[in-house]
Amino acid sequence: MVRHKSRWLLIRIDREERVKSIKDIQKDPPDTPSAPIEKKNIYHALRIMIEGAFGIARAGIVEDIQVRLYNSETSLAVVKVPREDCDLIRSAITLLTQIQDEPITAVVLSTSGSARTAKIAAMRQVKKAFKMKYSDVNNTNVRKKELQKLEVLIDQVRGMD
Numbered sequence: 001m002v003r004h005k006s007r008w009l010l011i012r013i014d015r016e017e018r019v020k021s022i023k024d025i026q027k028d029p030p031d032t033p034s035a036p037i038e039k040k041n042i043y044h045a046l047r048i049m050i051e052g053a054f055g056i057a058r059a060g061i062v063e064d065i066q067v068r069l070y071n072s073e074t075s076l077a078v079v080k081v082p083r084e085d086c087d088l089i090r091s092a093i094t095l096l097t098q099i100q101d102e103p104i105t106a107v108v109l110s111t112s113g114s115a116r117t118a119k120i121a122a123m124r125q126v127k128k129a130f131k132m133k134y135s136d137v138n139n140t141n142v143r144k145k146e147l148q149k150l151e152v153l154i155d156q157v158r159g160m161d
Contacts, residue, residue: 037070
């Protein structure tokens with residue numbers, strides 16, 4: 001029996017309003033709140049990008065892609081891909097410009113060979129995002145709430161298989 005080897009990609013997906021500078025946001029604020037991105041939306045956007053960029057001959061690899069985790073607060077996703085197609089999928093992620101007709105940017109932060117190392121990389125990024133976001137908060141009640149959020153996010157990452 002042959003074991004299928006995989007790679008785990010840690011991806012940050014930023015919406016357009018997070019990428020714009022503060023001046024641009026003040027000039028042209030978003031009109032409507034955008035719909036939340038879900039794991040299935042990321043999968044479908046990747047499928048469309050792979051089919052469009054590499055044709056239907058390579059579109060068969062989409063069946064082996066699994067979006068294992070997505071958190072909208074940290075904008076991090078963990079995707080399991082076949083090892084032999086990892087480079088092709090990374091390039092498709094780089095070409096990804098929209099999800100649900102909403103402009104985004106997608107960046108591969110790390111590539112891991114096992115779920116354990118992917119979890120470690122994801123936890124490191126979650127902690128880094130929370131440190132940057134809440135480092136200047138002095139209110140202890142706010143800090144406790146944010147630490148509880150951090151704990152929930154880390155538990156989500158730990159539960160990913």
